[in-house]
Amino acid sequence: MSMRVAILGCGYVGLELCRQLVDDHDVVGVRRSEDGVRAIEATGAEAVAADLTDATALERVPDVDALVFAASSGGRGADAARRVYVDGLRTAIEAFGTRDDAPERLVYTSSTGVYGDHDGEFVDETTPLSPTTEKTEVLAEAERVATAVASEYGINGAVARFAGLYGPERYRLERYLFGPVTEGYLNMIHRDDAAGVVRFMLESTDEELLVAVDDEPVDKWAFADYLADACGVDRPSKRTKAERLDDPDLSEPARRRIRTSKRCSNRRLCELGYEFAYPTYREGYRAAIEGYRSEA
Secondary structure (H helix, E strand, O other), X not given: OOOEEEEEOOOHHXXXXXXXXXXXXXXXXXXXXXXXXXXXXXXXXXXXXXXXXXXXXXXXXXXXXXXXXXXXXXOOOHHHHHHHHHHHHHHHXXXXXXXXXXXXXXXXXXXXXXXXXXXXXXXXXXXXXXXXXXXXXXXXXXXXXXXXXXXXXXXXEEEEEEOEEEOOOOOOHHHHHHOOXXXXXXXXXXXXXXXXXXXXXXXXXXXXXXXXXXXXXXXXXXXXXXXXXXXXXXXXXXXXHHHHHOOOOOOHHHHHHHHXXXXXXXXXXXXXXXXXXXXXXXXHOHHHHHHHHHHO
């Protein structure tokens, strides 16, 4: 069934979501910048220039059946994250929820960072949240806005909790090929599957929460060695967490991130029938490895 979907904050994942939806649905992407608008138009979707934290600007976005809130705070601190993820999300819900023809569905893209430290154990949709930084505390609060506040307006709010995103322009090969690589686990999802999970939540399930992560959390040292072997270079140097934490210039949030360890499970997503384009990093990094070897 065709829907009209607005993607607010149509960036790395949002543009891919446009590409995946545009043949079957009416899609509107929202970005502030002229470059962003052109990128949306290049996918074949309709583009609207608007600041998603500005309720008046959002009036330019047409009525839709579903909202996707996929904005980024640009990697800045907790205050910037709050303005976008909490205040901006609340503004968007109120702006669309008070319309005569309000959306039926909202999907907010969050992060597995909200779990905090679980000493390398597996976490899933049932695991209590324990954010360890101010920014991940903001993300946890935004999840509550996406569900509880959306419900006040009759909108079925949901959360796609993304693991670490990678894909075209974000493979970061050099970080792992040339090291040093700090020990720990990586929980990842390819950009195409991140968008695919959001599409799945719009089209195929009314789940309130799904962990969007691939099939295989991987040890960073093993991952780096795999990439080095595949690219035909020497394996990189390694360092323990203790060695990394010896750096006196590390910020306290960085220290908390280094100490944090968990493995994320996608069991629920698979039970519901989602099929991954890139089930593990092996499939997901194939293009990056081939590109590296062709340039070497």
